[in-house]
Amino acid sequence: MCAPEYLDIAHGERVAFIQITCNEGRTTDMKQALFARLAKSVVEAGALAVADVIVNLVEVKKENWSFGKGIAQYAAETVGSFDTFPPPRERKS
Numbered sequence: 001m002c003a004p005e006y007l008d009i010a011h012g013e014r015v016a017f018i019q020i021t022c023n024e025g026r027t028t029d030m031k032q033a034l035f036a037r038l039a040k041s042v043v044e045a046g047a048l049a050v051a052d053v054i055v056n057l058v059e060v061k062k063e064n065w066s067f068g069k070g071i072a073q074y075a076a077e078t079v080g081s082f083d084t085f086p087p088p089r090e091r092k093s
Contacts, residue, residue, distance in 0.1 A: 015052045024059040
């Protein structure tokens, strides 16, 4: 659900919300170029009007990622991993 109008932009019945989570560090120009390209791609595909493409960029610090095994690979200190925990118990039917 989306407000019919926000920041002087009128929205239609169908709106796409695109949320991207990434590392910090991109410039405002880079972000604006990404937003424009995403909107253009959606419009060119004939899916929606440009006003109906809403993008949210969530920037996080590198240490907030785990790329597997329960380890924060970019954290200064890594405390344990999935490999150090006992295996899960089998479920009885």
